[in-house]
C-alpha cells in the first residue's frame with residue numbers, strides 16, 4: 223500500500239525544478255496509512271520556500287486522481303532538509319537540465335567566509351568556473367559562470 | 382515561565398519578520414540584478430524563519446491564534462524585535478552594514494541555540510542556521526568589498542557603521558526574560574556570543590579597512606516593546622492588507 227503511494231508521488235513534479243519529482247528532491251519524508259487515511263510528511267528545502275503550498279496541493283491532487291480522498295499532509299522541520307537527501311537519479315536529472323548538482327557533503331562548513339567551490343559546468347564539464355552570486359534565481363541556487371564555454375549556469379548549493 | 386518562553390519566541394520571530402520586511406523594500410531596487418535577487422532571497426529566508434517562530438508562538442498562545450494573527454494583528458508595543466532591524470535601509474552601504482552586524486550576531490546566536498533545552502527552538506535553530514550561514518558570508522563579503530572599495534564607498538560605509546553602532550548594544554543586553562530562560566538552559570547566553578561577535582566583527586572590519594567605532598551610549602528597549610519612530614511605518618505597510626481585509630485569501 224505505501225509502495226503504491228510512493229509510486230504515485232514519484233510522478234509529482236517539483237514546481238520550481240520540474241525535471242525533478244518531489245521524491246527526487248527528498249522533500250517527501252514519510253508515507254503512512256492509517257485505516258483509510260494517507261498521511262504524507264513533507265519538509266521544506268529552505269524555510270521560506272514559496273513552493274511548499276503548491277507541493278502540498280500537487281500531492282493532494284495526484285492522490286485524489288488515483289482515488290485517495292482522505293489525505294493528510296504534515297510539514298516537518300526536523301531533521302532539517304539537506305541536499306544529501308537528493309537522490310542520485312535526481313542529481314543526474316539536474317545536470318542534464320543544465321543546473322549543476324550539489325557537490326560534496328552539506329557538513330562542509332568552508333562556506334563560512336571561505337573560498338567558493340570550483341563547480342563543474344553542466345554544459346561543457348569544465349571546472350574552470352567562477353561564482354557570480356551566492357544567491358541565484360532561488361534561495362537554493364547560486365549563480366556561476368563558466369570561463370571556458372562562457373555560459374552562465376545555476377548551481378544547486380549544499381545545504 | 383510560559384509567559385517568558387512566549388516573549389522569547391516573539392523576540393526571535395520579530396527580529397526575523399521585521400528584518401525580512403525591511404529587506405523586502407529592496408525588491409526591484411537593488412543596485413544590480415544579482416544583488417537585488419540575493420537580498421530578496423535573504424528576505425525570504427527571514428520570512429520563512431519568522432513563520433516557524435510565529436507558528437510556535439501561536440501554539441503557545443493557544444485558542445484561535447494563528448501565525449498570521451501573531452504576525453499581523455499586534456500593536457507596535459507588543460513587537461519584541463531589537464531596534465537595529467527596524468531602522469531605515471538608507472543606501473546600499475547602510476543596508477549592508479546593518480545586515481553584517483545583525484547576520485554576524487544571528488550566526489553566533491543560532492549556533493548557540495542549537496543546544497537549547499527547548500526542543501522546538503532547537504529544531505528551528507537546526508533549520509535556520511544553515512541559511513544564516515550563507516547570509517553571514519554574503520554580508521561580510523559585501524562589507525569588505527565596499528569598505529576596501531572606492532573612496533566614496535569606504536566613506537559611506539564608515540559613516541553608516543558609526544551611525545549604526547549605538548544600536549548594537551541591545552543585541553547583547555540580558556534582561557529578566559533572558560536570565561530566567563538561561564537558568565533553564567533554554568536561552569542563549571548573550572555574554573558568551575558577544576565575545577565571538579567582537580572577534581568576527583574586528584576581523585572583517587580590518588579586512589574592510591574600516592575603523593571600529595568607540596563603544597559609547599547604546600540604545601535599548603526594542604526587546605521590551607519600546608521602539609524607535611521607524612517601526613510604526615514598517616507596521617503600517619506590513620499590516621495594511623490584513624487589517625483592511627481580515628479574512629482575505631488568494
Ligand SMILES: [Zn+2]
Pocket residue numbers: 343344345346347348368369370371372373
Ligand atoms: Zn562550460
